Each structure stands twice: as structure tokens, then as C-alpha cells.
Amino acid sequence: MSIRVIAMIAAAIPLPRAVPPVLAVGAFLKNTVCVTRGDIAYLSPVHGDLGTPEAIAAFEDSVESMVTALAIRPIRVAHDLHPDFHSTRFAQGLDLPAVPVQHHHAHAAAVAAEHGHDGPVIGLSLDGFGLGPGNQSWGGELLYCQGAGYRRLGHLATLAQPGGDVAAREPWRMAGAALHKLGRGAEIAGRWPNYPAAQRLGLMLDKGLNAPMTSSAGRLFDAACGLLGIHPLAEFEGQAPMALEALADAPETMADGWTLKDGTLDFVPLLDALASCPDARHGANLFHGTLATALAQWCGWARDETGCRTVTLGGGCFFNKVLCRQLVPLLERLGVVPLTALKASPGDPGLSLGQAWIASQMEN
Secondary structure, eight states: OOHHHHHHOOEEEEEEEEEOOOEEOOOSTTBOOEEEEEEEEEEOOOOBOTTSHHHHHHHHHHHHHHHHHTTOOOSOEEEESOTTSHHHHHHHTSSSOEEEEOHHHHHHHHHHHHTTOOSOEEEEEEEEEEEOTTSOEEEEEEEEEETTEEEEEEEEOOEEOTTGGGGGTOHHHHHHHHHHHTTOGGGHHHHOTTOTTHHHHHHHHHHTTTOOEEOOHHHHHHHHHHHHTSOSSOSSTTHHHHHHHHHOSSOOOOTTSOEEETTEEEOHHHHHHHHTOSOHHHHHHHHHHHHHHHHHHHHHHHHHHHOOOEEEEESGGGGOHHHHHHHHHHHHHTTOEEEEOSSSOSSGGGHHHHHHHHHHTSOO
């Protein structure tokens, strides 16, 4: 292996067993490439978001260099479901069978693979966005994953995302969507008088105009931030949830802060409380404590439904240390084994590992 390629390998991760050689091309955001050889998965460094010529060039160079230096001939290439990602188009342009892999399934598989877990898992995958198989906006998913397949057990209750992608950088919009869902849409304009769009948001939500529904955990965090006045306009996606996490110093649970019905976890009661909460720190503690307790109950329900006692915690929301510190012991008390990310990122940089593990288990 050349010195140049060794420098291009960020991690060599032992797999549960030897698998056929496959190539996985990752996601759009924080892209990495993964190549398997024998019982090792090789991960590239992060190339960045595949929206710049520099990141695209680094991505394509990694693919060529790693496949060549590792002396493998991939039997298939795995990519995200999203048809417009450069990585997807690149994979489909190769002379290889292309395997689309659902984003949140890949998050679960990445965590399972690096733990050497070769059996079924309940995948708790929480992040900002990943395309569902019917072009839905997913992001708060509970999956049952076995081998190369999965089924959706449940999801977070959907919330409108007014303005589409712009809502990820303007948490006040998600807060407005929460108020609208609560039947408090008349409060939107008065709460954010300095934002001209707030005057029209209620009408946009009433008519469902440019307000796609999403099960995203990231947008749930944003809604909480907007209701608590934490970075209603963020400089970058994730700024507000990170500030919310920093405020949480003594998480507490609102006992009736959620409902769970037929696999759908709904935080409407919690959002209603946050909308009337005068203290952001108290709100941050209430949000984190209630979220963790509800997620644990959700996983316990999935355990009872499937008989599976292993849960992967994947997706960018699990960078949140307060959430992890609360959730892991709660799961353990339920007799559930929680698996968290190790060498690979729980977020999108680890996605190619999950794609590769799934693709390697497919039948020829």
C-alpha cells in the first residue's frame, strides 16, 4: 500500500467477518468513501460537502486511489437513495451494479459493523435529513435491521418544515410550525415581529405551501430552540441545537411530555410546554430529559415488538453528549444493549461504512 494512500485512509475498521469487496460512496454532506477488503473496511478522510469542485475532486480521487492501492475489484457500489447527489450519479455511472441504501439504515449499519455485531438490531437513527423510499423527508427513525434489509418500525411525528431547507438555518420557522400544530398559529406573527416572513407563515402552513412534512429529529431540536428564543436565526445548521445542549445542566423529564401510538412518537405536549416556558435553561433541561426518557420507552416498545435487544444510536443528533449520557443508562435499565459510534462518526462521515456493510451482505 502506497504512502499516499495510507495518508488517504482515515480509519481501518474490523468487520464482523470477511465480506466481498464493495465500494460505498457516502452521502452529500461531510462525504467519505469506504472500501471493503476481507474483514476490514477502509474509510477515507472527510471530503466535505459535495457541492464544491474541490470536494468533488477529492471524492473522486479517493475512490480511484483506494480501489487501486488496495488492489480490489468491487463487485458492487453502494450509494444514497437521493438521486441528485453527486455521489449517487457517480456510482450509477460506474460499470458496476449500483445499490441504493436508505440513509438511516446506513447509520444503523455503520454502528453495528464497527461493534462487530452481525445480527439484527433496532436502529434508532436521529438526524436532520435523509430521503425515505417514497421521497419523504426522514430524520427521526426507528428501524428493524437484519442483514441487507430493514423495515420501519416507527418515526417521530411529522412536523411541517416551512420554507423547506431554509428552516434548517432559521429555527423560528420550525417553532412557528410547532405553534401551528398546537393550534396556536395566531401567535406566530407577534412572536417574531422583526421577521417579515413571520407575517405570512401561518397562511403558508394553513395552505401547505412550501412546507413539506418531516419526521426529522434535527428539526424537532430546531423547533425547541425557536420556542425558547435560542438562535432563532442561526449562522449555520446545528448552531441552535448545540447552544441548547450547552444550556442543559440538569435534565428533567416531563412525565406526560409525549405520546406513543402505533410506533409514532409525538412530542406535542413537550412543545406546548416549551412555547410557554420563560427560562431557556429550564426549557433545555426539560427538552433533553423528556427526549431521552421518551426515546428509551420507544426502544423498549420496539424490543417487545421484535424480540431484539440491541439498539444502535446513529445519526448526527448523537453528537449531543447530554442526550447520550441520559439515554444510554435508561436503555441499559430496560435490558437493552445500546451501541454507540466508536471510530466512525455517528453522523454522515460514517455513512459510507454502513452503506458498505449493507451492500456486502447482499446476495449476488
